Amino acid sequence: MSAVPTDHGVASLGEFTFECGQSVPDLEVAYETHGEFDGDNVVLVCHALTGSQNVARSPAPERDEETRGAGQAGQARAWWDDIVGPGKAIDTTEYYVVCANVPGSCYGTTGPTSERPADLDLPDEPDHDRWGTSFPPVQVEDWARAQRRLLDHLGVGRLRAVVGGSVGGMNALEWAKRYPDDVDRVVAIATAGRLDAQCLALDAVARRAIRADSNWNGGDYYGEDRPSPDEGLALARQIGHIMYLSKASMERKFGRRSAGRDSLTREEGDLGLPPEPTAAFFPYREVESYLDYQAEGFSQRFDANSYLYLTRAMDEYDLAAGHGTDADALGAFDGEALLLSFTADWHFTVEQSSSLADAFRAGDAPVAHHVIDSDHGHDAFLVEPEHVGPPLRDFLAEGVEGRAVSDDSGGDRDESVRPESDHAPVHASLFKG
Amino acid sequence: MSAVPTDHGVASLGEFTFECGQSVPDLEVAYETHGEFDGDNVVLVCHALTGSQNVARSPAPERDEETRGAGQAGQARAWWDDIVGPGKAIDTTEYYVVCANVPGSCYGTTGPTSERPADLDLPDEPDHDRWGTSFPPVQVEDWARAQRRLLDHLGVGRLRAVVGGSVGGMNALEWAKRYPDDVDRVVAIATAGRLDAQCLALDAVARRAIRADSNWNGGDYYGEDRPSPDEGLALARQIGHIMYLSKASMERKFGRRSAGRDSLTREEGDLGLPPEPTAAFFPYREVESYLDYQAEGFSQRFDANSYLYLTRAMDEYDLAAGHGTDADALGAFDGEALLLSFTADWHFTVEQSSSLADAFRAGDAPVAHHVIDSDHGHDAFLVEPEHVGPPLRDFLAEGVEGRAVSDDSGGDRDESVRPESDHAPVHASLFKG
Numbered sequence: 001m002s003a004v005p006t007d008h009g010v011a012s013l014g015e016f017t018f019e020c021g022q023s024v025p026d027l028e029v030a031y032e033t034h035g036e037f038d039g040d041n042v043v044l045v046c047h048a049l050t051g052s053q054n055v056a057r058s059p060a061p062e063r064d065e066e067t068r069g070a071g072q073a074g075q076a077r078a079w080w081d082d083i084v085g086p087g088k089a090i091d092t093t094e095y096y097v098v099c100a101n102v103p104g105s106c107y108g109t110t111g112p113t114s115e116r117p118a119d120l121d122l123p124d125e126p127d128h129d130r131w132g133t134s135f136p137p138v139q140v141e142d143w144a145r146a147q148r149r150l151l152d153h154l155g156v157g158r159l160r161a162v163v164g165g166s167v168g169g170m171n172a173l174e175w176a177k178r179y180p181d182d183v184d185r186v187v188a189i190a191t192a193g194r195l196d197a198q199c200l201a202l203d204a205v206a207r208r209a210i211r212a213d214s215n216w217n218g219g220d221y222y223g224e225d226r227p228s229p230d231e232g233l234a235l236a237r238q239i240g241h242i243m244y245l246s247k248a249s250m251e252r253k254f255g256r257r258s259a260g261r262d263s264l265t266r267e268e269g270d271l272g273l274p275p276e277p278t279a280a281f282f283p284y285r286e287v288e289s290y291l292d293y294q295a296e297g298f299s300q301r302f303d304a305n306s307y308l309y310l311t312r313a314m315d316e317y318d319l320a321a322g323h324g325t326d327a328d329a330l331g332a333f334d335g336e337a338l339l340l341s342f343t344a345d346w347h348f349t350v351e352q353s354s355s356l357a358d359a360f361r362a363g364d365a366p367v368a369h370h371v372i373d374s375d376h377g378h379d380a381f382l383v384e385p386e387h388v389g390p391p392l393r394d395f396l397a398e399g400v401e402g403r404a405v406s407d408d409s410g411g412d413r414d415e416s417v418r419p420e421s422d423h424a425p426v427h428a429s430l431f432k433g
Numbered sequence: 434m435s436a437v438p439t440d441h442g443v444a445s446l447g448e449f450t451f452e453c454g455q456s457v458p459d460l461e462v463a464y465e466t467h468g469e470f471d472g473d474n475v476v477l478v479c480h481a482l483t484g485s486q487n488v489a490r491s492p493a494p495e496r497d498e499e500t501r502g503a504g505q506a507g508q509a510r511a512w513w514d515d516i517v518g519p520g521k522a523i524d525t526t527e528y529y530v531v532c533a534n535v536p537g538s539c540y541g542t543t544g545p546t547s548e549r550p551a552d553l554d555l556p557d558e559p560d561h562d563r564w565g566t567s568f569p570p571v572q573v574e575d576w577a578r579a580q581r582r583l584l585d586h587l588g589v590g591r592l593r594a595v596v597g598g599s600v601g602g603m604n605a606l607e608w609a610k611r612y613p614d615d616v617d618r619v620v621a622i623a624t625a626g627r628l629d630a631q632c633l634a635l636d637a638v639a640r641r642a643i644r645a646d647s648n649w650n651g652g653d654y655y656g657e658d659r660p661s662p663d664e665g666l667a668l669a670r671q672i673g674h675i676m677y678l679s680k681a682s683m684e685r686k687f688g689r690r691s692a693g694r695d696s697l698t699r700e701e702g703d704l705g706l707p708p709e710p711t712a713a714f715f716p717y718r719e720v721e722s723y724l725d726y727q728a729e730g731f732s733q734r735f736d737a738n739s740y741l742y743l744t745r746a747m748d749e750y751d752l753a754a755g756h757g758t759d760a761d762a763l764g765a766f767d768g769e770a771l772l773l774s775f776t777a778d779w780h781f782t783v784e785q786s787s788s789l790a791d792a793f794r795a796g797d798a799p800v801a802h803h804v805i806d807s808d809h810g811h812d813a814f815l816v817e818p819e820h821v822g823p824p825l826r827d828f829l830a831e832g833v834e835g836r837a838v839s840d841d842s843g844g845d846r847d848e849s850v851r852p853e854s855d856h857a858p859v860h861a862s863l864f865k866g
Contacts (some may be wrong), residue, residue: 021755034830062601083829115795133710133711135711136711137711137714171788194689195689196680196683196684196688196689197680197683197686197687197720198675198678198680198683198684200687200689200718200720201671201683201687201720201721201724204718204720204721204724204799205668205671205672205724207709208668208671209642209668210646211706212642212645212646212664212665212668212706212733214647216707217707218707218710219710231645231646235638235668238634238641239638239672240632241634242631242638245631250629250630250631251629253632255629256627256628256629256633256751273641274649275644275739276566276652276745277567277651277652278564278568278569278570278741278742280743281453281570282570282745282749285637287634287637288633288637291634291637291638308711312709312711315715316715318689318710346680404736
């Protein structure tokens, strides 16, 4: 497979007024492109909550500076390399793939960690030069609008497809709602028109954990000698991480086993918290060791304020907003839609995707709801490329008539597509690092 | 219905050596009794994680001093009053009901909040007189042993039944394992032989939240002017609370609604944490307001160290320990067993109760696994007395042949027992306060 051209950059898009009414004087958007633009082959990929523009490896790895420089790994770096690349499901020898870091995040696009304008008049002037929590509230709608501005800047009009998973799927749905004439095909994976009460609750507890960390300090923790709220962010991440795994996959992977001698020690794992004096009597279990290790890596690569902003955006998103129903919100879209969902995903359920399929169908958009039988949880969209890839590839090429695309609406799912999930390997997931 | 005699007290049981090998010079156990002892009518009720000995209201409410004095409410006070009382499923005109606060808890039985012996030689002498985290590690096995000692003290030999839900169900199972000849009937509700990886993970994150509260201070926070780790305990409770509710019941009760004007304000709700500056832009949702309110009440009534100790006991419990399998552990029990489980309980699942039923059956004990179709979650055992009561009542009287006892082993559940759960009221649950 020959190398495809890739590019990366940070586009200065000028003044940007958020949906909340507040604005920034110059919105910078960090992005990558993979493949060659032929005028009609653009696939916009929307990343998930803590993802980045670095959707896939580039043939010149030294290019991945924004994401590498920030010290991140896992989901931040080449997070969908199993799906995006030459010859892969989103084939970069065929499509021009664009992926941009969303406003409010911390991988190069303007957000709480960005330098704030010197002439900004704040009631309580912080002693550092970052936006921090003075940054305007961000919503999923702003992400779509920033992407539209970026694509204009890149000379792209119409899109072949918008693809996204998790809150990136909400971002993709927002394209169908806001720019129905700009996109032919929408792929929304493991997503929903809005979070339910359980997910809202878990996100609220996660934010509370960040706010409870005294290092958070109301959001002012930037500057050379200031400690960052790593512990609060680690706790928030652990809550999120458990949401994204299924009960069955956790039991299979960890069970009740004690962490082995070679594993991380408790002291290394949890950022130096004081242990319980009685802890030595009880095993340090693999599942705890794993969550501690992953959370520590995450605290290194992500910004706590960005986590607050992005979960707020996810919680607030409601596809029906401004229209009354999802069907009305999607009424102007006459492209095709693919919804992918996973049976063991308890964060974004199969039922929620079914409801989205109904909403597309109400507007006469050709739609397929492809259910993947998996005992991975929400992270199946990242760790089961062998099941996500084929329907995604065929849908991009042929729409809902694509060979590997099945429509499981109405409950008559094709059991023949069931993967051997009992023995599925646990791939590097979005939670690595 | 005439009043039945009730009693309450704190029994001094003398030196007690925990399973870990450490001991306390005098184990005090706070308990209540309801009804009259006739030599053969004792029902021991085992409370859940944060419950107390105050299983039901007494006719002389001023008696409920231990639990009232501690300022607690909700699960701590008269927590199973729907089930235990004159004419109720566990009929105190017929049975002599005993309920005791478990060692490690904070409602009068010896635990981390108790005064420690003056002559205790600790490597780092704390500047207060409580046990704190010097208290020996506690296990479910110790709870059963302490209950046995208490019953001896009360002059009770053989028990008609042991009944418990959640970790109280583990406690009841431990009776069948440890004292198989002492008990005729065991009722284990919404429980399991051991926690799975997902529950272990959530408990570990909850403990981490307590440890991360700087007021926790390694467990030394007792004394007049010391702040207690209320925020860490509140976070831990919120995680637990979400575990005990079902996705469907949360959606039905709260949805995405904003908290009304009359509700708690955010500032009142979360113990004075600094808010996110952008929070004013987003709704304070009912689900968050509810969790904040409940957690604040809980922080007032419960002790953070006790929460660490009791979750450790729950996590560590393994029915098979020392025997290899659950069936072997229960092999000597030749009484009858009732397992009650709830379809929407994702903390202790129907499958886990099925597995327990198989284990009892392997030892030829008459067993019924009665599945209650409910969209409440784990807390269904407290909030659906109308479905828990009948099988419990009939099992206590007639064993597995009791009229309202069904055995749903083998998957052929009787759908006719399905409650109108879509419209079920949300009762005061264990999470009130």
